[in-house]
Amino acid sequence: MKYSYFPGCTLKNKAQDLDHYARISAEALGFELEEISEWQCCGGVYPLGTDEIATKLASVRALNDAKEKGQELVTLCSACHHVIKRVNDDMKNVDDIRTRANNYMALDEPYEGETNVLHYLEVLRDIVGFDELKKKVTNPLKGKKIGAYYGCLLLRPGKIMAFDDPENPKILEDFIRAIGAEPVIYPYRNECCGGYISLKEEEMSKNMCRKIEESASGFGADMLITACPLCMYNLNKNNGGNLPVYYFTELLAEALGLKEEVKEQ
């Protein structure tokens, strides 16, 4: 199975290893991520304004590219996923945005939201299957108590993201079980860490990160995993420092016994 893949800015630069973990794991699990040629940055923030068109075009280009290849579009970074999935929803359901975006794009055939956008985790859950993943794990992360940190972007708005129950998600917990570790459920896993504002309002962000850390370690977690590179950076920087935060692909590669391979590269 081959998917169009949108890596996004961070995974292409600062966090290249996380991208490598994802690709090599995908290979081991029987699917391939084909990077979209000349993808452009999604902008990191979904433009909420109903009259924002230009800021949505980068996403439309990626979506259309996948459509032309007849592939589903897979994302890894939560922010890219959020932006692209929502823009796709606009292209499918909001007449005005669809018309105007297509006017800009001047494609041979207008793009009308045909591409299916999947997060890497959704591929693991719905295509590979967590049971199947479990079978392929060679190095189960036994004894690790991991708290899943979802943040905001993957889950909300629940109706559009249609990713999991926005108030009581379980996909990351199921993932943690599949790689042989023990999930720790704690209530702050879908509360914002303040990633956006950490640039200008570090104190606010610290406050939020600490709440998340306290809650997770209170319930017995020894580490957190997340799907958002910004959350990972922010939590690592601004929580109290007692709880390391990992990107989920790193643990995936580790469980599949592929981590060293990436490191050697």
Place this chain on the structure above:
Amino acid sequence: MSIEKNEEFRPKIVAFCCNWCSYAGADLAGSSRMSYSADVKIIRVPCSCRVNPMFILRAFERGADGVIMCGCHPGDCHYTSGNFYARRRMTLLFSMLDYIGVESGRTRVEWVSAAEGAKFSQTMHEFVDKITSLGKNVRLEDLRCRNL
């Protein structure tokens, strides 16, 4: 994308409403003061299954620009199954109208319950807008019937 509107044009629209749900829904729209265009005129029938396709053709023949039929929601028919018959008949009629080149927007079926005054008003708004954008029905009107 703006559609050029002929300000002078006022469409003639006939709405068939079943007595038990849609007519009552229109009454509720009225008592709740939910306005819609005066171009819509309602004909009361006992059930949507009383609407003979002939009535709709006749309306077009006599110069109506749009015809809408409203009934109880599927499964909620006062006569148990009338709206199912109506739905099939209208599907056939509309596909025939489509075949002979009448714009599909000129006809519509909508299920409106007695409690859905807002839906009735909203539906009529939409329908009138649609017919206004389509303009005069020239294809089916029998000019010999025109009242001069």
Place this chain on the structure above:
Amino acid sequence: MKTEKNRAELIKEISGVNPLKCMKCGKCSASCPSYNEMDIKPHQFVSYVINEDIESLVNSKSLWKCLSCFACVERCPRDVKPGKLIDAARQIVVRERDNTYLSPDEVPELLDPETPQQLLVSAFRRYRR
């Protein structure tokens, strides 16, 4: 110069929100992680738009404290979605004025070696035109 009425209408248009649907339950304010940092509270946004006091809204600190975490959007029982309103107000500011909340000159000193691109990209998109 746009009148306050124009600007209120613009906010409604950009956000797609009808502030009259609000029933003042306060679930947005109860959900907001930035509540304590805000001078105008999430449940109050609607009143400023209804009362056409956009000047206060665009000068409020809240504009820059909102995280766009969509907790209020997700939980609002009335489909009002205050997060969208505040974002529209922020749009008005960045579209009307040159002075924005983040100047490129101040960026270098805010960076550390680990800062992901995503943070800069999103900060610029949120704070600037």
Place this chain on the structure above:
Amino acid sequence: MQRIGVFVCHCGTNIAATVDVKKVVEMAQHEPGVVHAEDYAYMCSEAGQELIHKAIKEKKLTGLVVCSCSPRMHETTFRNAAEKAGLNPYMVEIANIREHCSWIHKDIGEATEKAVILMRAAIAKVNLDAPLKPGESKVTKRALVIGGGIAGIQTALDIAEAGYPVDIVEKTPSIGGRMSQLDKTFPTLDCSSCILTPKMGEVNAHPLINIYTYSEVESVAGFVGDFTVEIRKKARSVDMDKCTGCGLCQEKCPSKKSLSEFNRGLSTRSAIYTPFAQAVPNVPVIDREACIKFKTGKCGICSKVCQAGAIDYDQTDEIVTEKYGAIVVATGFDMIKLDKYDEYAYSQSKDVITSLELERIMNAAGPTGGHLERLSDGKDPKEIVFIQCVGSRCADDRGKSYCSKICCMYTAKHAMLIRDKYPDTNVTVFYIDVRTPGKNFDEFYRRAVEDYGVNYIKGQVGKVIPQPNGKLLVQGADLLDSKQILKEADMVVLAAAIEPNPDVRKIATMLTASIDTNNFLTEAHAKLRPVESPTAGIFLSGVCQGPKDIPETVSQAGAAAVKAIGLLAKDKLLTNPCTAHSDELMCNGCSQCANVCPYGAITYEDREVNDHGIRERRRIAVVNDALCQGCGACTVTCPSGAMDLQGFSNRQILAEVDAICR
């Protein structure tokens, strides 16, 4: 040619303010057949009807058009007025120029023009009206009540007291409904069972009342006065006549792990069970899903211990067919599922409960024996938070658009009872609005605040956060104090919205009774006929019609009973004369009409016909007027155009179309 009179009503200013009634009268004069036209302030009044009477007599009118409100309001009024003056009542047509015109249009010119067109259509129809005579049908003097909660019980008692036999059909093994699950009732705080159980006993003992518990309505045929209903008596596996209600079987039953429906899943019950100790009838049922005998074939302990020999594993469902003149729906409510509201952690913590679960916990016969405790660890809660409007007043599809009405009062009751019994427990209520209309209701709420020190905070809760120490952190807003609040609680109680019993849609479909988007049954008129369905012979009792508390339910139950009694007291009913009939010369006996008739009203007979001088025997459709309900399905199906509907004939509807498009 008809001699038509047109009467235009001002309806005070309701019509006259937007429709130029004088102009309508003037335009009427030019219409074919119109010999009289006048307007009056209130046509439906005694004086207005007198005008109609006089005009019919003086002008020898043969048909009437009344331009007024909806025919659903006053068609009967004007038909009766016509009949009094000697005119056939079916020679009256109404032009609805209020609901469909004056109330929705603002421009006088536009509204007047539309009123004239609507009047023309009505005149065109009257021109083709023919006098009709209603037939008669019988009334079966027995009523059916669907649902055995307090609404059904009260309705059944009231009908039976008037001397008519009543059957109650109740889905669960016992009557009693929601009220039997409650602990105390507001605003008097009397014990719910203490006032309900005597009524349950009374119903059980009444010679004219027959109760089918563990039974469901399977099908409904017929119409007002003459319904035929099939009732499915589900296999109880216990012989109702032999069982003495000793309870030994329940005690000895080895399968005890099923969740008790009555205790909202907070306790377990045996596979053979009565829902609660005061169940009526006091005869258990076997839950075949849970019963070891049914699952494995081995066990049979209940049969061994039953000295009365009442256990019958071979019992099967039984269908009872019964005739009724009137049917009362009293299917009640349930609380909504909270799976879409996980921000309140209902599925994540045992100590987040619904109000109905709290009722069971507070009840002496409940899962904790009436002791208020946390379900997670059995500890006494010291801080309790109530959250109002969970799923009520929602504009999104997570919840319900309406106010559930009873929550403000029962929460005040819960708060008060807790503070009374456990004075060292603090109670906080997060509310959006406190709604207490009703006799002694606001006083009750104020007592909770002033005498019992319940802490009311205006603001909804955003999230309930379970803490590692087992407590619940409630993150709410205090809008009046402009504060975000983090409150640590031991227990959180959610006032979940109520919704009509999910089965009601199925029942409404069987009854052809209309139902709204929230699954509440629609009343015939929101103000003037609140306990009747628009479908004749169907009456509404209790929450199936809309949210209400116990006193309101009981009042409505009585009102529904009176309406049913009024129907049952009649010897005959007049039937709707707007029935179908076939033209024997055009009918070719193809059977298509009979195939679509939902009432089986069409049969065929061989008849000698004279077709333009040719005499021959033909197979011809014949409509039974007593069965035909006048839907018109056959008229459109008929390929030869032989079938037509009286009062809504093809020619009449075409004439209306023509008049509108003119």
